[in-house]
Amino acid sequence: MSRRLLLLATGGTIAGQASDPTRLNDYTAGAMAGDALLAAVPQLQDLATISVEQVANVDSADLLFEHWRALVARIRAAFAADPELAGVVITHGTNTLEETAWLLELLIDDLRPVVLVGAMRPATALSADGPLNLFQAVQVALSREARGHGALVVMDGQIHAAQRVTKMATQGVRAFASPGSGSLGWVDDVGVHLPMASGSRRVPFAELALPEQWPKVPIVYGCVEPESLMLQACLNASAMGVVFTGTGAGQLSAAERSVLQAWPGKRPLMLRANRCGSGPVHHHYEDERLGLLPAGNLSPQKARVLLLLALIAGLSRGELAAMISATPLIATP
Structure with a gap:
């Protein structure tokens, strides 16, 4: 009996079309439907x-x-309804693929693989990378080796963990990497090369129901002489959470710290990440006084995903701090 797999299509470059096969930058993303992507790779x-x-x-x-919300609901329902479903593959644009992967890592509690895949070249391009990427993503989703690893990203033959993977370049098929750790494994015509998952995986928001209205969580970017009005505007707008893309190891400027210290109202739930691209953000002695929490090894965009879910779940600063320190992939070394 043939194994069953669910393919959820969301658009992106992998479904993009251009007017000429030599055009790699000027194209329309999400121009092809998911069934057309599947039909283009009959080997599947x-x-x-x-x-x-x-x-x-x-x-x-x-x-x-x-x-x-729709992705999470559909994946949860598909796994619950069909014990024989081998896994789920999601075709996705590369610009925010890592955020969706991390969201699913935190929400989907099942040993079966959830594999996200995209492309750096539109489907109409010479040497389009989407068809092979899709074939390899299906290989991974069907494999015994991928079970228990949580949400995975497959690009250019590399298999990445959701927490570490990021898009590192605007062009080229090798645009994805996992800074600080490297990829989990790889996939080729011989098969899927992954270590077996080591025991149970902690899924902190496995039971969380997602609302129609989500909290406002802006990201504030650190730089030389930052405009403190940006942070002030976030506080004035009653943002429920803020993520700082701090300089160095997640440092805020004196001006930003002054704005927080002078704020008379209740401070939002706030995480400090960094703009360096890799490396941890550790605890700082001023964090408690200013209401901040270090984001560990999370990038700013992934820290925002965590903060969104924490706010939806109604976590306090102390509860979020405990979650970060109890989750090895998030916590600082």
Whole structure:
């Protein structure tokens, strides 16, 4: 009996079309439906029986919280309804692929693989990378080795963990990497090369129901002489959370610290990440006084995902701090 797989399509460059096969930058993302992507790789029929559902068909820069809600709901329902379903593959634009992967890592509690895949070249391009990426993502989703690893990203033959992976370049098929740790493994025509998952995986928001309206959580970027009005505007707008993309190891400027110290109202839940691209943000002696928490090894965009879910779950600063320190992938070394 053929194995069953669910393919959820959301658009992106992998579904993009251009007017000429030599155009790599001027194209329309999300121009092809998921069933067309599947039909373009007939070799997939030899691997599994794949059902396709279109969740969205957008550039991933235009992805919305409602799309995240739909993805989570559909994956949870599919796994609950079909014990024989081998896994889920999600075609996705590369611009925010890492955020969706991290969201699913924190929400989907199942040993079966959830694999996200995209492309750096549109489907109409010479040497388009999407078809092979999709084939390899299906290979991974069907593999015994991928079970228990949580949400995975497959790009250019590399298999990445959701927490570490990031888009490192604007062009080129090797645009994705996992700074500080490297990829988990790789996939080729021989098979899937992954270590077996080591025991149970902690899914902190496995039971969380996602609302229609999500909290406001801006990201404030650190730089030379930052405009303190940006942070002031966030506080004035009653943002429930703030993520700082701090300089160095997540440092705020004196001006930003002054704004926080002078704020008379209740401070939002706030995380400090860094703009360096890799490396941890450790605890600082001023964190308690200013209401801050270090984001550990999370990038600013992934710290925002964590903060969004923490706010939806109603966590206090102390509860979020305990969660960060109890989760090895998030916690600082």
